[in-house]
Amino acid sequence: MLPEMGRGRGQPNPSFVPQQRTGPPQFAVGQQAVKPDPKYKYTKSTDTDPHEKVPVPADIALLNKFIQKEVKMMKDTVVDVQRQDPKSPLYSISSFRELRLKPEVLQALDSLNFQFPTRIQETALPLLLMEPPSNLIAQAQSGTGKTAAFVLTMLCRIDINLKCPQCICLAPTLELAKQIGEVVEKMGRYMENLKIHYAIKGGNMAAMRGRKLTEQIVIGTPGITRDYLQKYKCIDPSQIRCLVLDEADVMIYHQGFTDISTTIYNMVEEASDSVQSMLFSATYDEPVINFATKIIKNAIVVMLKREEQALPNIKQFYVQCACRDSKYAAIVNLYSGLAVASSVIFCHTKASVMWLYENMKARGHKVDVLHGDMSVVERADTIIRFKRGDFKVLITTNVFARGIDVAQVSVVINYDLPIKYNEHDSPMVIDGFTQPDCETYLHRIGRTGRFGKTGIAINLIDSEDSMNMINVLENHFQMKIARMDPSNIVELEAIEMA
């Protein structure tokens, strides 16, 4: 059995309004940015600090030019160059043919133009396909092909002639579950009689009682999948050969998911003689990896160094805004740049998502929203339209932060930075500063820069508190988040040259 775990990290509290703090006056836009002393306790609001300079439309026009140039460069990115670079996550020395995949799967990979495995695929697949099967806890940067690594494993592990679930794949959101299913369909297109069942919100749960599933692969969110196993008994756990947890850190260590995921793991582990468990994510902080290695027996662990986690092909910037209102002005003025390819704007709450959406819509901008209060049908429809390019700017919450793969997303904007919560569901504050959620930040910016493309992440900063979060993120991942000062043409050109 699994060891009992304490309360996981708190879910973001939607009613939270970030605290405003004020800092030393030297921290002003247009001057050399002075990073605040982390020991300094800020107590007053900066919202109306007269030293701050709001980007004016002319400055924003330059910023737009910069974004558009970057987006154009993105189209010219050559994946082959990265494949040759031993430091790149796309680097590999083997071919898919050397990886013991089924012939029908190889045929599908050819038709999908998957020519070479990425580093994580080349590393994970031989470990996952060897006999006897071994468990794996794996980490790889966002957009580098983790999905294919576990989907190919599931396809190679199932016996197509058996009409019962043999693989369970869990994901934190229904959008991600659907997206994984689409990858299974594509990679399993030449496997006759392959069937997938989605254990997600929106299905007819009453019809499940007493029914035995005949599909070989079940992909679902944790709550409904547990009901399938425990309540409706429509999956026989003794037949399960693969259990996959995508976005595994959140699945095993987040309040609301921990107990459910561990119940599923225990049920399958106890019933099945030969289940292989696989955990994949772009991020695992220390407590998570400690917990994961405790519960997943004899797992092979493939981890990245901290400084390897942030992708160099995603250029990260912050823009200083005087207050929340000027963040809105910046977004409105950046619209034409954001709509060149596709962009995602992350807000802290559903309320701010809707506020930004209504205001931009009222100005005639074509934007759309995705958040957890929308119906299943609305959410699915929004993702389809965004992937199809029907609208170019998506305003959303953390519900879109993980896993969703939209190749043409070139810009991610953090209207609000993601905040870390403590075990009491309150924002974590150290030395007077709110702490950023480093893992969520990495997942959010990973919605751009997919599979070696270049992308831009822009963080809108409106207080010393949010500036401090930028410093913490830089230190945590040992990476640079450059100040983008739209009024400084020399600096902007220097960034363009970089």
Ligand SMILES: Nc1ncnc2c1ncn2[C@@H]1O[C@H](COP(=O)(O)OP(=O)(O)OP(=O)(O)O)[C@@H](O)[C@H]1O
């Ligand atoms: N070997 C490959 N050859 C060509 N394209 C690939 C290959 N592997 C993955 N891709 C493509 O790269 C994109 C990103 O892959 P995927 O969504 O699996 O990334 P991920 O690592 O799961 O990302 P995240 O951490 O955001 O969940 C997808 O569009 C996928 O089709």
